[in-house]
Amino acid sequence: MALFALPVTEVLVVADGWRSEPDVEAVIHRAIATAAEIVHAGGGDTGRGEAELAVMLTDDAGIRTLNSNWRGIDKPTNVLSFPALQPTGAGGPDDAPRMLGDIAIAYETTRKEADDEQKPFDHHLSHLAVHGFLHLIGYDHENDGDAEAMEALEQEILAQLGIPDPYADRDPDADRERTD
Numbered sequence: 680m681a682l683f684a685l686p687v688t689e690v691l692v693v694a695d696g697w698r699s700e701p702d703v704e705a706v707i708h709r710a711i712a713t714a715a716e717i718v719h720a721g722g723g724d725t726g727r728g729e730a731e732l733a734v735m736l737t738d739d740a741g742i743r744t745l746n747s748n749w750r751g752i753d754k755p756t757n758v759l760s761f762p763a764l765q766p767t768g769a770g771g772p773d774d775a776p777r778m779l780g781d782i783a784i785a786y787e788t789t790r791k792e793a794d795d796e797q798k799p800f801d802h803h804l805s806h807l808a809v810h811g812f813l814h815l816i817g818y819d820h821e822n823d824g825d826a827e828a829m830e831a832l833e834q835e836i837l838a839q840l841g842i843p844d845p846y847a848d849r850d851p852d853a854d855r856e857r858t859d
Contacts, residue, residue, distance in 0.1 A: 694738035696786035742785035760814035782811035
């Protein structure tokens, strides 16, 4: 069995708005590395051995197109995750890194949400990167039980990053609002 290795994360900046934010690539790398370490330490599967993922920093127009094409929802959102299909059977080299998938994050929506919630931009960006990464490794929030488990893991990872609980101010009686 291969030893645990942090996933290789490629960050692609494809929208100009991101260039006005300091250290976005470092923020994303740190968030995903911390998430991978915590999931692995907890016995979760982050893909033993080498794994890769890509994060595309886009704008609302770009993510709206992705959201419309892949989910049939014609509006922008903050983050989308596209887990990679995993090959079955033989065919690939044993030492080839496993592709986890792709994450897309929209600048304008991320900026607006951070401002509206009076959160530091890098905290909100970290949360979205962690959320997207967890989707790539199999977590979801399709039902309340899964959502609670995913949110608890997000809270643990963000706490390790020194980021306050993003769900702390949520009304416990309100319907659970999904991040994506």
